[in-house]
Amino acid sequence: MGETGNMSPRTLFEKVWDAHVVAAPEGQSALLYIDLHLVHEVTSPQAFDGLRVSGRTVRQPLRTVATVDHNIPTTPRGLPIADAIAAKQIEALQKNCQEFGVPLFDMDSAEQGIVHVIGPELGITLPGMTIVCGDSHTSTHGAFGSLAFGIGTSEVEHVLATQCLPQKKPKTMQIHISGKLAEGVTAKDLALGIIGRIGTDGATGYVIEYAGDAVRALSMEARMTLCNMSIEAGARAGLIAPDETTFEYVRGRRFAPEGKDWEEAVAYWRTLASDPGARFDRVIEIDAAALAPFVTWGTNPGMVVAVNARVPELKSFAQEADRRAAEQALAYMGLDPGTPIEAIAVDRVFIGSCTNSRIEDLRAAARVAKGQHVNPKVRAMVVPGSQAIKRAAEQEGLHRIFLDAGFEWRESGCSMCLGMNPDILQPGERCASTSNRNFEGRQGRGGRTHLVSPMMAAAAAIAGHFTDIRDWRFQ
Amino acid sequence: MQPFRKHTGVVVPLDKVNVDTDQIIPKQFLKRIERTGFGEFLFYDWRFSGDGKKTGDFILNAPRYAKASILVAGKNFGCGSSREHAVWALADYGFRVVIATSFADIFANNSLKNGLLTVRLGEEQVAEITRRSKEIEGYQLTIDLETLRVEDGRGLAAAFAMDEFSRHCLLNGLDDIGLTLQHEAEIAAYEAKHPVRGAMKAILAG
Numbered sequence: 001m002g003e004t005g006n007m008s009p010r011t012l013f014e015k016v017w018d019a020h021v022v023a024a025p026e027g028q029s030a031l032l033y034i035d036l037h038l039v040h041e042v043t044s045p046q047a048f049d050g051l052r053v054s055g056r057t058v059r060q061p062l063r064t065v066a067t068v069d070h071n072i073p074t075t076p077r078g079l080p081i082a083d084a085i086a087a088k089q090i091e092a093l094q095k096n097c098q099e100f101g102v103p104l105f106d107m108d109s110a111e112q113g114i115v116h117v118i119g120p121e122l123g124i125t126l127p128g129m130t131i132v133c134g135d136s137h138t139s140t141h142g143a144f145g146s147l148a149f150g151i152g153t154s155e156v157e158h159v160l161a162t163q164c165l166p167q168k169k170p171k172t173m174q175i176h177i178s179g180k181l182a183e184g185v186t187a188k189d190l191a192l193g194i195i196g197r198i199g200t201d202g203a204t205g206y207v208i209e210y211a212g213d214a215v216r217a218l219s220m221e222a223r224m225t226l227c228n229m230s231i232e233a234g235a236r237a238g239l240i241a242p243d244e245t246t247f248e249y250v251r252g253r254r255f256a257p258e259g260k261d262w263e264e265a266v267a268y269w270r271t272l273a274s275d276p277g278a279r280f281d282r283v284i285e286i287d288a289a290a291l292a293p294f295v296t297w298g299t300n301p302g303m304v305v306a307v308n309a310r311v312p313e314l315k316s317f318a319q320e321a322d323r324r325a326a327e328q329a330l331a332y333m334g335l336d337p338g339t340p341i342e343a344i345a346v347d348r349v350f351i352g353s354c355t356n357s358r359i360e361d362l363r364a365a366a367r368v369a370k371g372q373h374v375n376p377k378v379r380a381m382v383v384p385g386s387q388a389i390k391r392a393a394e395q396e397g398l399h400r401i402f403l404d405a406g407f408e409w410r411e412s413g414c415s416m417c418l419g420m421n422p423d424i425l426q427p428g429e430r431c432a433s434t435s436n437r438n439f440e441g442r443q444g445r446g447g448r449t450h451l452v453s454p455m456m457a458a459a460a461a462i463a464g465h466f467t468d469i470r471d472w473r474f475q
Numbered sequence: 476m477q478p479f480r481k482h483t484g485v486v487v488p489l490d491k492v493n494v495d496t497d498q499i500i501p502k503q504f505l506k507r508i509e510r511t512g513f514g515e516f517l518f519y520d521w522r523f524s525g526d527g528k529k530t531g532d533f534i535l536n537a538p539r540y541a542k543a544s545i546l547v548a549g550k551n552f553g554c555g556s557s558r559e560h561a562v563w564a565l566a567d568y569g570f571r572v573v574i575a576t577s578f579a580d581i582f583a584n585n586s587l588k589n590g591l592l593t594v595r596l597g598e599e600q601v602a603e604i605t606r607r608s609k610e611i612e613g614y615q616l617t618i619d620l621e622t623l624r625v626e627d628g629r630g631l632a633a634a635f636a637m638d639e640f641s642r643h644c645l646l647n648g649l650d651d652i653g654l655t656l657q658h659e660a661e662i663a664a665y666e667a668k669h670p671v672r673g674a675m676k677a678i679l680a681g
């Protein structure tokens with residue numbers, strides 16, 4: 001599988017890339033083979049229609065896996081979907097999967113969940129793969145050392161028809177994170193800290209590799225959180241070299257290789273790490289120990305400060321365009337410059353999304369919520385990333401902790417991350433959210449989103465305002 | 476795909492940085508299963524107030540820009556979600572060109588597939604075009620993909636860059652699935668060497 005020999009040292013990204021080049025026509029983009037194509041209801045109907053119009057088929061149905069996640073309700077399954085247009089989109093996916101022979105984890109499936117949650121949890125996502133999905137947070141799967149990136153609907157059609165994608169080779173960026181994260185500082189804070197430093201376009205045109213001691217120490221759940229947010233820094237993909245933590249996570253999962261296949265796979269995966277001396281186009285050094293729990297104050301994820309800081313003053317922005325953007329953002333967010341973050345009260349709390357809805361995230365939030373009660377002014381919601389996570393959490397009794405504390409406990413889906421289903425903010429409502437985008441209107445028109453970690457979200461739900469989790473008195 | 480060679484049209488200045496695809500087309504309009512009809516929802520939350528009436532202060536609502544077909548904006552245009560609906564909405568509304576200092580990668584790719592030209596210019600040039608399109612009523616630009624030039628016939632002229640292959644596809648309106656399928660032999664050979672994993676064959680059982 002892997003190519004060895006006396007080549008110059010290569011990065012993880014270059015190894016995965018090289019192993020998937022089907023053709024490299026002169027003067028054109030390379031043609032990459034796609035190992036896994038994940039499909040959901042929102043960005044696929046027009047692609048399947050395109051196939052029908054041109055008389056094409058799905059070339060590799062078994063390298064294609066579909067689920068419904070974006071617009072489904074998170075109220076108990078089995079109730080009819082009240083939104084007729086959403087229902088039509090779900091039906092379209094069911095029909096398309098049936099017509100083209102694509103496996104579908106449907107609404108009533110025990111494996112349904114957010115597309116970026118179920119791939120890894122079912123052992124469908126593996127190290128060294130190329131993975132695409134009509135969703136920008138496909139970068140999540142890079143946590144396994146696969147090259148995973150979001151594509152548009154035309155490209156979805158392209159991959160359905162050909163299992164390949166012409167791609168320009170991106171530049172490479174290493175983000176080297178040394179030291180140790182402090183107690184209460186999570187992978188989410190790491191991601192927000194990086195975006196705050198390099199900006200939402202800091203990695204545009206690049207593929208990121210996260211490396212260093214702090215990354216090695218992260219669990220797979222935490223690595224997925226970190227890679228998930230790569231796109232928020234502009235990078236289509238963010239990768240982490242597979243290691244024992246990765247293999248431990250993948251081993252024994254439902255569709256993971258077994259027996260001799262497993263041994264061979266692991267042997268190959270071990271060859272994927274960047275070679276010593278491999279060159280990156282850009283290297284960024286981060287000191288994990290210097291990071292704090294972060295809270296976004298504006299309308300993109302780069303507008304972020306530590307929880308114990310204040311909303312920035314407008315004069316702190318050097319560039320005129322950035323100053324104006326900050327001014328507009330603060331007007332939208334209903335915040336004054338100089339306000340201490342901990343003085344900002346919240347109306348809603350959302351714990352969920354492909355960034356922070358995995359079992360470890362729920363455990364962390366439950367630890368904060370245990371024995372406490374949600375502030376009477378706050379409505380708080382926990383939405384597990386998948387049915388499997390929901391079952392696991394219920395087995396551990398996490399749902400009891402949340403319900404006793406006054407959180408809502410929902411069915412799995414994207415939910416209030418993008419508010420395509422009925423879970424939305426009302427105009428002016430302020431939300432502490434574990435999702436990934438605080439764009440204007442993202443969680444509902446006029447809604448004000450602050451991105452935080454699961455622990456910070458749970459603490460805000462209880463306190464009624466943002467509060468520094470490092471000072472939390474756990475019960 | 477509609478080929479793009481040369482276009483002359485009215486310019487509307489958005490004068491914003493980091494315009495994300497959630498703004499270009501809000502999520503409530505992503506439930507449609509067609510590719511058409513997204514134009515009326517373009518920049519919906521900026522163009523319309525909560526009760527569905529046109530807002531007074533958003534530039535696209537100003538009558539003098541009603542026929543605009545060229546949008547000019549600040550850095551990192553099209554960031555965020557991969558939704559191609561953003562490009563469909565811009566194109567359906569009547570835009571043929573977006574000019575900015577930089578674009579998000581997925582947005583730029585999606586534009587290419589739909590014959591919407593993304594033109595990267597320097598900060599000063601974007602600022603100058605923004606200024607002129609605010610000051611001069613009916614301000615027009617001509618974008619020529621054959622010569623890779625932008626001109627306003629009033630002394631402003633700028634060159635832009637684009638990789639040769641993308642340019643070739645745009646100029647000729649090529650269907651790139653067709654281009655990929657010319658490599659059928661190589662794809663088949665790759666697949667013969669890398670068959671579908673045995674474990675995945677069980678997946679259809681649910």
Ligand code: SF4
Nearest residue numbers: 137353354414417418
């Ligand atoms: S949870 Fe949010 S970011 Fe993740 S796939 Fe769903 S909508 Fe996209």
